[in-house]
Amino acid sequence: MKKIKxxxxxxxxxxxxxxxxSKYFFYLYINIKNLGHNPNIVVPxxxxxxxxxxxxxxxxxxxxxxxxxxxxxxxxxxxxxxDFMHSKFHKxxxxxxxxxxxxxxxxxxxxxxxxxxxxxxxxxxxxxxxxYLLFPKLLKNSKNIVALQKEQCAKADLIISISESTxxxxxKYFNIDQSKIKVIHLGVDQEIFFKANNDYCVHYNNFxxxxxxxxxxxxxxxxxxxxxxxETRNINLVVFGGSNFNVEEINxxxxxxxxxKVFYLDGDEKLLAKFYNSxxxxxxxxxxxxxxxxxxxxxxxxxPVIAGKNSSILEVAGNAAxxxxxxxxxxxxxxxxxxxxxxxxxxxxxxxxxxxSKQFSWEKCALDTVEAYEQLxxx
Numbered sequence: 001m002k003k004i005k006x007x008x009x010x011x012x013x014x015x016x017x018x019x020x021x022s023k024y025f026f027y028l029y030i031n032i033k034n035l036g037h038n039p040n041i042v043v044p045x046x047x048x049x050x051x052x053x054x055x056x057x058x059x060x061x062x063x064x065x066x067x068x069x070x071x072x073x074x075x076x077x078x079x080x081x082x083d084f085m086h087s088k089f090h091k092x093x094x095x096x097x098x099x100x101x102x103x104x105x106x107x108x109x110x111x112x113x114x115x116x117x118x119x120x121x122x123x124x125x126x127x128x129x130x131x132y133l134l135f136p137k138l139l140k141n142s143k144n145i146v147a148l149q150k151e152q153c154a155k156a157d158l159i160i161s162i163s164e165s166t167x168x169x170x171x172k173y174f175n176i177d178q179s180k181i182k183v184i185h186l187g188v189d190q191e192i193f194f195k196a197n198n199d200y201c202v203h204y205n206n207f208x209x210x211x212x213x214x215x216x217x218x219x220x221x222x223x224x225x226x227x228x229x230x231e232t233r234n235i236n237l238v239v240f241g242g243s244n245f246n247v248e249e250i251n252x253x254x255x256x257x258x259x260x261k262v263f264y265l266d267g268d269e270k271l272l273a274k275f276y277n278s279x280x281x282x283x284x285x286x287x288x289x290x291x292x293x294x295x296x297x298x299x300x301x302x303x304p305v306i307a308g309k310n311s312s313i314l315e316v317a318g319n320a321a322x323x324x325x326x327x328x329x330x331x332x333x334x335x336x337x338x339x340x341x342x343x344x345x346x347x348x349x350x351x352x353x354x355x356x357s358k359q360f361s362w363e364k365c366a367l368d369t370v371e372a373y374e375q376l377x378x379x
Contacts, residue, residue, distance in 0.1 A: 003038050004373050007092040009115035010043035010079035011099035013051050014072065018241060018266075020212075020293045021128060024162075024186055024365075025098050026050035031366030040092075042115070044082045045075050049268065073104045080113040087116035094373050096124045097156075100148045114152075122376050125152055126160040127181075129290025129312075130169040131217060138216025150174055158376050160184050160369065162291045163312035182372045185316075187362035188296040192269045193276065195302035195354065201278035204263060207236040208336065209279035209303070211272065211294045214242050214249070219285040219308070219326055221252060226285075226332035228256040232340045236261045240275055276301035281339055281346075284308065285326035292316050296360055299353030304346050306335050320356035322349065 008025055016022040025041070026048075032039045041051065044061050052063040066072065101114035117123055132149070136142035153159055153174055159181045161167040167183050170176045201207070208227065214220035227237050237258070239245075245253070245264055253262050276282065282298035284307040292313045298305050305321035307313050317323060324335050339346050 001036060003036060004094060004370070004377070005092045006032065006037060006039040006094045006096055006373070007090075007115070007117070007121075008039060008041045009095070009097050010046070010076070010083060011097065011102065011113075011115070013041065013043045013046040013048040013098065014076045014079055015099065015102075017047055017067075018049055020186070020291070021099065021126075022048050022050050023293070024126070026054065027187065027189065027362035028366055028369060029054070031362050032370060035366060035370055037370065040090075042083055042086050043079050045078055047072065047075065076102065076104060076113050077111065080111075080115075083115050087118065091118050092121050093377055094124060095121045096126070097152070098126075100125070100145070100152050103144060103148070122157045122373075123155065124158045124160060124373075124376070125156045126162065127153065127166060127170060127290075128162055129166055129288065130173055131288060131290070133173055134169075134288060135217045156180075158182060158372060160372065162186055164315055165312035166290045182368075184365055184368045184372065185360055186291050186293055186296075187360045187365045188293070188300050188357055189269070189362060190300060190358075193273050193297045193300040193357075195300075196273075196277050198274050198277040200274045201238075204236055204238055204278070206234055206280050207238045207263075207278070208281045208283055209238050209240065209275055209298070210283055210285075211240045211298075212242055214239070217287040219287050220249070222327060222329050223283060223285040223332065224249075224252055224256060224258070224262075226329045226336065227261075228258050229329070229333045230340075231337050235280065235340065236263065238275060238279070239264045240272055241266055272297070273301055276303045279303050281306065281336060283332075283336065284313070285332065286310075286313070287327060289313050289316075295321060296357050300357035302350045302354055304339055304349035305353060306332070306339065316360075318356055320349065320352035 012022045029039050045064050047064055095117035101112055104111050132139050132142045132145045161181050161183050164183055167181050171178055253259050276298050282303045282305050284295055286308050288311045295317050307317055307321050308326040309323035324331050326332050
């Protein structure tokens with residue numbers, strides 16, 4: 001077996017503290033290394049929690065815990081310069097970009113930051129979703145980001161799509177030749193996310209769980225309104241991850257008279273798994289997803305799932321979740337009440353979810369990715 005030298009760049013590890021994309025590359029790195037290849041994450045300073053838990057002895061690098069936007073921009077510039085110097089002395093078979101190039105404004109100047117590769121390297125980019133094109137009014141700087149996405153997809157030797165849904169979007173909206181796209185699903189870590197008896201979260205009493213970012217198409221506002229109208233009594237809401245509640249969200253929570261029922265907290269994967277295990281129900285009301293990783297994590301912990309009947313959620317959840325129009329507050333409220341009040345339905349969803357989640361693993365994701373690398377290098 002020829003060992004493949006792979007470079008993963010700095011982009012996502014400077015941008016995300018937690019998140020599905022950095023989690024994906026964290027597991028990809030570990031599993032591809034376990035397969036005997038030579039992956040390398042090239043980032044001197046990072047703010048990513050997954051990476052801080054990874055013992056890499058490649059070169060001097062360290063974790064910086066910061067939320068300051070200006071410092072984050074400085075980190076990206078430092079990583080960009082380090083990447084440039086690193087590329088002068090290290091050659092790779094594959095350069096796999098973790099995210100699209102980013103434009104930043106610093107000291108009155110605009111910089112385009114991307115990773116470097118040698119002439120013989122094959123360039124790969126993973127495409128996650130078409131949210132910036134489909135929801136331009138809900139996401140910042142959409143026009144520029146879509147332009148960068150198109151440009152970098154055109155330059156890539158191969159595009160990895162994390163779902164068939166995203167592949168179809170690439171063909172439809174960016175006119176990408178389907179032969180240039182390889183679909184590789186994400187996975188779930190069964191050693192962290194598994195069904196277990198857990199009373200850690202007992203002080204939150206009975207609760208519904210929401211996980212992740214809440215901006216725009218994530219549909220959190222409608223979810224809050226639906227939660228406030230539940231007929232089921234003595235049920236709370238735990239919101240895990242993403243940023244803390246903003247002023248608009250706090251005002252909405254107050255106006256709905258649910259302040260004493262809604263809790264926010266953050267933490268690592270192991271803590272999240274405890275909440276999946278304790279929740280009566282996991283709700284993922286998003287209007288669009290490139291994959292929907294929290295759905296698999298919830299299923300793997302034996303938590304029944306309600307999610308939007310749209311995009312990649314259909315292929316990830318299959319028949320193992322209650323899929324509905326989450327943009328209809330009444331439908332969402334009724335669906336939550338139905339599962340909370342029907343033990344037979346709840347157990348059915350739990351069992352279906354446990355089976356479904358076993359079809360997705362990070363080991364398989366890594367094997368499929370290495371196969372894609374090998375096919376590209378053989379051309």
